Amino acid sequence: MSVSNTVLTKDEKESILSVLTDLIAIKSVKGKPAASAPYGKETLEALLYMLNLGKSYGFSVKNLDGRAGYIEWGSGDKMLGLLCHLDIVPAGEGWKEDPFTLRRENGWLTGRGINDDKGPAVTIFYAMLRLKNEGYVPPCRIRLILGLDEECGSSCMEHYKLVEELPTCGFTPDADFPAIFAEKGILQLSVTGPLSAGLIVFAGERPNMVPARCEITIKDTQEKIEGLGIPVHASKPHLGKNAIYEALSALPQSILGTEPLPAFFMKYIGKDTTGQFLLSVHPDDISGTLTLNAGILQMNDSKSELVLDIRYPITANAESIVSEISGKASEFGLRVDTLSHQKPLYRDPQEPLIQTLLCVYEKYVRLAPYDSSTDADLHKKALQIPSAPIAIGGGTYARTMPGLVAFGPAFPWEKDQAHQIDESVCEDTMYLLVQLYQDAISALCENI
Numbered sequence: 001m002s003v004s005n006t007v008l009t010k011d012e013k014e015s016i017l018s019v020l021t022d023l024i025a026i027k028s029v030k031g032k033p034a035a036s037a038p039y040g041k042e043t044l045e046a047l048l049y050m051l052n053l054g055k056s057y058g059f060s061v062k063n064l065d066g067r068a069g070y071i072e073w074g075s076g077d078k079m080l081g082l083l084c085h086l087d088i089v090p091a092g093e094g095w096k097e098d099p100f101t102l103r104r105e106n107g108w109l110t111g112r113g114i115n116d117d118k119g120p121a122v123t124i125f126y127a128m129l130r131l132k133n134e135g136y137v138p139p140c141r142i143r144l145i146l147g148l149d150e151e152c153g154s155s156c157m158e159h160y161k162l163v164e165e166l167p168t169c170g171f172t173p174d175a176d177f178p179a180i181f182a183e184k185g186i187l188q189l190s191v192t193g194p195l196s197a198g199l200i201v202f203a204g205e206r207p208n209m210v211p212a213r214c215e216i217t218i219k220d221t222q223e224k225i226e227g228l229g230i231p232v233h234a235s236k237p238h239l240g241k242n243a244i245y246e247a248l249s250a251l252p253q254s255i256l257g258t259e260p261l262p263a264f265f266m267k268y269i270g271k272d273t274t275g276q277f278l279l280s281v282h283p284d285d286i287s288g289t290l291t292l293n294a295g296i297l298q299m300n301d302s303k304s305e306l307v308l309d310i311r312y313p314i315t316a317n318a319e320s321i322v323s324e325i326s327g328k329a330s331e332f333g334l335r336v337d338t339l340s341h342q343k344p345l346y347r348d349p350q351e352p353l354i355q356t357l358l359c360v361y362e363k364y365v366r367l368a369p370y371d372s373s374t375d376a377d378l379h380k381k382a383l384q385i386p387s388a389p390i391a392i393g394g395g396t397y398a399r400t401m402p403g404l405v406a407f408g409p410a411f412p413w414e415k416d417q418a419h420q421i422d423e424s425v426c427e428d429t430m431y432l433l434v435q436l437y438q439d440a441i442s443a444l445c446e447n448i
Helices: 010-024 041-056 118-133 155-163 243-248 258-268 318-330 352-367 376-382 427-446
Strands: 060-064 066-075 079-083 103-105 109-111 143-146 169-172 182-185 186-191 199-203 213-218 223-228 289-298 303-310 335-342 390-392 405-406 422-424
Touching: 010 041, 010 118, 010 427, 041 060, 041 066, 041 118, 041 143, 041 376, 060 155, 066 118, 066 155, 079 118, 079 318, 079 427, 109 427, 118 427, 143 155, 143 376, 169 352, 169 427, 182 405, 186 318, 199 243, 213 243, 223 243, 243 258, 243 289, 258 289, 258 303, 258 318, 303 318, 352 405, 352 427, 422 427
Parallel strands: 079 143, 079 169, 169 405, 182 390
Antiparallel strands: 060 066, 066 143, 103 109, 109 422, 186 303, 186 335, 199 213, 199 289, 213 223, 289 303
């Protein structure tokens, strides 16, 4: 039958808010492994919450060894995969209110994970539920796959692939609209050197976040220097302010010159987020420009390490990037090691999966709320039809399995919210996304 896709009722909205309140309250940052919880107890708690929710509405559910799980509906050999993650990055400091209490204020919903990626997971769930309640009979299985380690390398999806079948096709709502045809390569590098005799430094919690605070203690005098930054996602470091630079730039030159790791940082990185001083060649291509984020700096009695997060264009060579950085680091007696490497993703922008999703997006883009404080030119450009798929610097589950792309949830004119303080989503946008994803799911099912 055709899908009515009507506007959400008051009861549906209240149900969504209730679920979001419960899910945001779970501090599902990756933690110490525990029994049945390889990524920590609270990540497992978030997964079990969603699986129990799915079971209560009559869906089939499965826990995949505490690393991932799924909520499924329908039958058939083919399967539409909808991939979301329930793990979150640390909240950090500076929130107006508790980041784990959903705040509803002036038409906005605020809380850690509301955008990345708990909110989208809830919208996908309710899109499936609405289809089910309307009597839609899918010609395939629809599987909401929930992972618990996306923010730290997506080992959850590696485990999923070992124990479960792959989707025929699908998408992950963990990026931007209109649809994503390319994702840059991601290199996370460790730059290490001799232990410092004069400094204790701590900055950053994750490589994929611009650090919000850097604390330096000068051992001889016990003088403390603090640098404050603005945390954003490492794929868009130019939107933030790096606390490491703010703190190191306040160090006396007499000290900085004797410390190899800080000296390397100040010479070749500093405030730069493009890699222009660290790399001689970093060509742009259809996927955009190279970005560089210094995410972590730790110097103490047992460690002297700087962790870099580099997002490179799809035509760039990762080995050349590592080699050149190693050469620069060797000037200071430092060593460079690759912590992780996610190769770029590219899909033909004209392929049916992307074109189907673009058609769905175009039905809803004019209905999406527009905040006049955002970029008017971007909003005007977004309303031009036909829409074109885009490339991003972020890494999503789309690169973990064949047949997947990233699709939403952020509209082109919206301010970036991922990994930021007071992470927020417009409440009306949240409800519209349920309708949009409901339509997307049915459209892909009918063409799978």
